[in-house]
Amino acid sequence: MSEETNAAAGKKTRQPALEGWFTLNEDQPHLIGNQCASCGTYYFPRAKNFCKNPACDGDQFDDVELSRTGKVWSFTNAEYKPPAPYVAAEPFVPFTIAAVELAKEKMIVLGQVVAGVNPSDLKAGMEMELVLDTLFEDEAAEHITWKWKPIASNDYE
Amino acid sequence: MSNDIAILGVGMHPWGKWGRNFTEYGVKAARDALADSGVAWKDIGFVSGAATMRCGYPGYVAGATFAQALGWQGAEVNTSYAACASGSQALAAARSKILSGACDVALVVGADTTPKGFLAPQKGDRPDDPDWVRFRLGITNPTYFALYARRRMEMYGDSQDDFALVKVKNAEHGFENPNARYRKKFSADDVAASNMVADPLRLMDICATSDGGAALVVSSLEYARKIGRVDAVKVAAISTVTPIYASAVIEMPDIATDSAAVVDAHSFRAALPVKAYEEAGISPQDVSVAEVYDLSTALELDWMEDLQLCERGQAAQLVRDGATRVGGRLPINPSGGLACFGEAVPAQAIAQVCELTWQLRGQAGARQVAGAQVGITANQGLFGHGSSVILKR
Ligand SMILES: [Zn+2]
Numbered sequence: 001m002s003e004e005t006n007a008a009a010g011k012k013t014r015q016p017a018l019e020g021w022f023t024l025n026e027d028q029p030h031l032i033g034n035q036c037a038s039c040g041t042y043y044f045p046r047a048k049n050f051c052k053n054p055a056c057d058g059d060q061f062d063d064v065e066l067s068r069t070g071k072v073w074s075f076t077n078a079e080y081k082p083p084a085p086y087v088a089a090e091p092f093v094p095f096t097i098a099a100v101e102l103a104k105e106k107m108i109v110l111g112q113v114v115a116g117v118n119p120s121d122l123k124a125g126m127e128m129e130l131v132l133d134t135l136f137e138d139e140a141a142e143h144i145t146w147k148w149k150p151i152a153s154n155d156y157e
Numbered sequence: 158m159s160n161d162i163a164i165l166g167v168g169m170h171p172w173g174k175w176g177r178n179f180t181e182y183g184v185k186a187a188r189d190a191l192a193d194s195g196v197a198w199k200d201i202g203f204v205s206g207a208a209t210m211r212c213g214y215p216g217y218v219a220g221a222t223f224a225q226a227l228g229w230q231g232a233e234v235n236t237s238y239a240a241c242a243s244g245s246q247a248l249a250a251a252r253s254k255i256l257s258g259a260c261d262v263a264l265v266v267g268a269d270t271t272p273k274g275f276l277a278p279q280k281g282d283r284p285d286d287p288d289w290v291r292f293r294l295g296i297t298n299p300t301y302f303a304l305y306a307r308r309r310m311e312m313y314g315d316s317q318d319d320f321a322l323v324k325v326k327n328a329e330h331g332f333e334n335p336n337a338r339y340r341k342k343f344s345a346d347d348v349a350a351s352n353m354v355a356d357p358l359r360l361m362d363i364c365a366t367s368d369g370g371a372a373l374v375v376s377s378l379e380y381a382r383k384i385g386r387v388d389a390v391k392v393a394a395i396s397t398v399t400p401i402y403a404s405a406v407i408e409m410p411d412i413a414t415d416s417a418a419v420v421d422a423h424s425f426r427a428a429l430p431v432k433a434y435e436e437a438g439i440s441p442q443d444v445s446v447a448e449v450y451d452l453s454t455a456l457e458l459d460w461m462e463d464l465q466l467c468e469r470g471q472a473a474q475l476v477r478d479g480a481t482r483v484g485g486r487l488p489i490n491p492s493g494g495l496a497c498f499g500e501a502v503p504a505q506a507i508a509q510v511c512e513l514t515w516q517l518r519g520q521a522g523a524r525q526v527a528g529a530q531v532g533i534t535a536n537q538g539l540f541g542h543g544s545s546v547i548l549k550r
Contacts (some may be wrong), residue, residue, distance in 0.1 A: 017293065018284055042416035045290075053420055054402050074311065076303035076355045078295055085278065085293045095295060099304050099407055106417035108407050110296055119356040124311035135294070145294060
């Protein structure tokens with residue numbers, strides 16, 4: 001759909017709040033990390049110049065899509081409006097945050113959790129998947145980011 | 158050869174929120190430390206300042222700023238910056254100077270003036286700056302403290318009531334401390350009634366930022382002997398090690414941990430005291446009292462385990478049993494901790510040493526830990542900075 005027809009349909013352009021941090025595939029989005037060509041260590045956000053593994057002097061990196069599912073390591077929420085550069089809707093609506101452990105990359109990644117999921121709905125070890133959702137809107141566009149979402153058939157007991 | 162140095166004098170400016178020039182707080186603390194030591198200002202050979210980043214150029218050269226304010230007398234100066242560990246690094250610089258024989262007696266000073274309200278990131282769009290990115294996504298400092306707290310609840314069965322007990326205990330300790338900013342006793346109900354900030358942490362679980370100043374006069378053991386102070390409390394170890402890659406825990410301001418796919422994950426907080434215990438030749442069982450960095454109530458429990466004062470997951474039980482109160486078998490934060498002080502970054506690690514010095518001298522008044530022989534401090538801040546200092550009688 002062109003921007004014009006979007007506007008006609010009352011829809012705003014969707015654009016990433018952080019350029020190049022995740023793929024824009026709405027059904028199966030991935031975070032974009034990279035991997036040291038010498039030792040294989042993963043990075044998110046992407047490493048630019050040097051590998052941080054003290055046993056490696058690598059400086060070449062290949063982009064990789066990180067696992068799009070993982071397990072809850074811990075979780076919290078924001079009951080107060082964070083300061084700028086956070087852009088909050090008025091009135092501010094508290095949101096949930098999860099730290100999710102990716103098994104293959106052995107890395108914990110933070111992110112907001114989709115609306116409607118409260119801390120009381122989460123448990124350590126729960127399976128989560130990555131989705132794209134609105135971080136904030138302005139007149140021009142809907143700025144999207146990755147968020148974590150409990151996998152529907154969660155069987156974490 | 159012993160690597161010990163003597164603490165001849167300690168001094169503090171009370172913590173508070175006045176917005177006055179940080180030099181004022183530092184000079185007051187320095188003069189108190191000098192008076193406590195009996196050493197004349199003109200005899201100090203080295204002034205070691207802990208920098209403040211929030212007070213302009215004079216803050217970046219804090220050692221010289223304090224030396225000038227006390228009256229230039231030709232001493233050598235140095236300034237250290239290492240976030241929360243700045244004070245310990247300033248102490249470490251003084252110790253190196255003393256142990257190398259380049260100076261007999263040194264003054265260590267840290268002071269800060271903090272802005273009112275939330276600490277917000279610098280202005281402008283900076284997607285390459287992790288601090289900007291995390292605020293953009295709505296992740297504030299309490300987010301990290303809350304993630305650690307919730308992790309304890311999930312792993313060990315700690316509760317919000319346990320965290321509240323830490324606050325109640327620290328408030329009781331700080332009530333008796335003339336240098337504390339918050340001197341009010343609270344009940345568990347008061348904590349439970351305070352606003353939720355980041356589930357499971359409430360406003361009263363999280364520490365504030367404060368103004369304050371702290372100072373030490375330290376010397377060689379030889380100098381201490383010469384002036385008749387063989388009984389002075391000693392610094393037995395200072396650890397300011399960096400983390401070892403890969404970090405096991407998500408650290409402020411990062412959005413992700415390091416990857417442990419290729420190398421093993423390491424805990425930074427747990428590594429800090431290990432070096433201190435080794436250097437001092439002292440074991441965790443010998444510790445009589447600890448001052449730890451309770452940026453949140455739950456973090457005090459993490460520190461107790463990182464300092465190996467109890468097994469992983471056992472800290473909350475010690476609090477429930479009253480063991481961590483003054484009068485208990487392992488008092489933690491007899492000063493009242495950050496809960497009663499609020500954080501004055503470059504002064505805080507020095508203030509921890511001041512408190513332990515008073516405790517080991519038996520001069521802590523109503524908050525005295527009976528028979529304290531060995532004390533340990535711990536703190537951790539941004540960008541791989543942290544410290545642990547051991548004092549002994
Ligand atoms: Zn590498």
